[in-house]
Amino acid sequence: xxxxxxxxxxxxxxxxxxxxxxxxxxxxxxxxxxxxxxxxxxxxxxxxxxxxxxxxxxxxxxxxxxxxxxxxxxxxxxxxxxxxxxxxxxxxxxxxxxxxxxxxxxxxxxxxxxxxxxxxxxxxxxxxxxxxxxxxxxxxxxxxxxxxxxxxxxxxxxxxxxxxxxxxxxxxxxxxxxxxxxxxxxxxxxxxxxxxxxxxxxxxxxxxxxxxxxxxxxxxxxxxxxxxxxxxxxxxxxxxxxxxxxxxxxxxxxxxxxxxxxxxxxxxxxxxxxxxxxxxxxxxxxxxxxxxxxxxxxxxxxxxxxxxxxxxxxxxxxxxxxxxxxxxxxxxxxxxxxxxxxxxxxxxxxxxxxxxxxxxxxxxxxxxxxxxxxxxxxxxxxxxxxxxxxxxxxxxxxxxxxxxxxxxxxxxxxxxxxxxxxxxxxxxxxxxx
Numbered sequence: 001x002x003x004x005x006x007x008x009x010x011x012x013x014x015x016x017x018x019x020x021x022x023x024x025x026x027x028x029x030x031x032x033x034x035x036x037x038x039x040x041x042x043x044x045x046x047x048x049x050x051x052x053x054x055x056x057x058x059x060x061x062x063x064x065x066x067x068x069x070x071x072x073x074x075x076x077x078x079x080x081x082x083x084x085x086x087x088x089x090x091x092x093x094x095x096x097x098x099x100x101x102x103x104x105x106x107x108x109x110x111x112x113x114x115x116x117x118x119x120x121x122x123x124x125x126x127x128x129x130x131x132x133x134x135x136x137x138x139x140x141x142x143x144x145x146x147x148x149x150x151x152x153x154x155x156x157x158x159x160x161x162x163x164x165x166x167x168x169x170x171x172x173x174x175x176x177x178x179x180x181x182x183x184x185x186x187x188x189x190x191x192x193x194x195x196x197x198x199x200x201x202x203x204x205x206x207x208x209x210x211x212x213x214x215x216x217x218x219x220x221x222x223x224x225x226x227x228x229x230x231x232x233x234x235x236x237x238x239x240x241x242x243x244x245x246x247x248x249x250x251x252x253x254x255x256x257x258x259x260x261x262x263x264x265x266x267x268x269x270x271x272x273x274x275x276x277x278x279x280x281x282x283x284x285x286x287x288x289x290x291x292x293x294x295x296x297x298x299x300x301x302x303x304x305x306x307x308x309x310x311x312x313x314x315x316x317x318x319x320x321x322x323x324x325x326x327x328x329x330x331x332x333x334x335x336x337x338x339x340x341x342x343x344x345x346x347x348x349x350x351x352x353x354x355x356x357x358x359x360x361x362x363x364x365x366x367x368x369x370x371x372x373x374x375x376x377x378x379x380x381x382x383x384x385x386x387x388x389x390x391x392x393x394x395x396x397x398x399x400x401x402x403x404x405x406x407x408x409x410x411x412x413x414x415x416x417x418x419x420x421x422x423x424x425x426x427x428x429x430x431x432x433x
Contacts (some may be wrong), residue, residue, distance in 0.1 A: 133233030
């Protein structure tokens with residue numbers, strides 16, 4: 001084994017266990033699942049003593065998920081792991097396959113990961129269509145066309161230190177996915193060979209509300225690259241195209257937009273609906289200024305300031321701003337009453353309904369129906385006004401109690417002083433007599 005001349009790829013893939021538990025045949029066809037590996041693993045013993053790149057794969061392998069499951073180097077690379085004799089250990093007759101070519105890697109990994117019976121021995125719920133999905137992706141299609149530099153299993157999952165997706169140190173852990181994708185997609189020289197316009201996708205994403213939710217709010221369910229583009233396939237499961245992926249989370253928005261006048265216009269222009277207004281990677285937090293006239297206006301990108309569309313947008317923006325202000329007023333009033341010691345929990349809970357109407361009004365914007373937006377605003381304003389009134393009543397009650405306390409205190413002081421002078425007067429009379 002030590003007579004093999006190492007190459008750059010050999011150093012990272014010599015003991016490939018990244019996505020594979022079974023070997024691949026010379027013709028690239030899947031073979032039956034491997035048997036349980038032998039307890040002896042001379043591969044590690046030999047390679048750990050070679051030094052340099054040939055020993056590199058042996059260092060992290062002990063923490064690899066495949067090693068944890070009891071698999072060895074021979075599980076992927078074949079050969080006889082019980083023999084220290086190179087001619088025996090690396091004998092093709094013993095099933096030795098060495099390292100696969102990049103084009104073979106998906107099938108190499110798929111020999112285990114596409115076998116439901118075998119994989120379910122380790123995890124009954126694991127999916128086994130990853131390789132099939134990969135072949136539908138741009139990566140997979142280019143690989144089959146002979147492009148040897150596109151991403152394969154090992155580029156995303158690593159090679160000999162594979163971790164579960166739930167492991168925070170794994171390159172495919174949600175928090176690490178942007179960095180993993182950026183290794184290629186933020187590399188101008190690498191991506192330039194594909195003549196793609198700009199390579200700022202990850203940088204743009206890091207400015208988005210999605211990235212903020214992922215990193216600042218630590219919401220691991222927040223969208224990452226693979227949420228929209230798919231982790232293995234061309235699109236996420238159940239999504240017809242990336243253009244429709246927003247609707248997997250924002251279902252109401254997408255449905256309203258699909259039934260709005262914008263849908264036909266955007267289709268005619270060849271613009272994906274959501275992307276036309278919100279962008280694709282640099283999706284910023286929305287606000288009413290996107291509707292109102294001004295530098296942040298999205299609507300004025302297509303509409304003239306005085307046309308009907310721009311006017312409707314301004315009306316909806318003004319209504320939403322008004323409800324937002326009334327909700328804030330109600331919240332501040334109730335908080336003031338709460339600090340004064342009054343019970344306002346019921347009113348505070350009811351105020352959440354106004355916030356819900358505010359959210360629904362912002363959602364209804366996608367219908368372009370002013371009346372639908374106004375209906376939500378009207379209901380929200382009613383709830384907010386009622387909460388404000390209850391807060392003011394509590395504050396008035398506080399003032400009334402304070403006045404009553406002041407009057408009571410004054411009366412008590414008068415009585416105390418009257419008694420004091422009465423007692424003094426009696427003592428004086430007794431002393432004189």
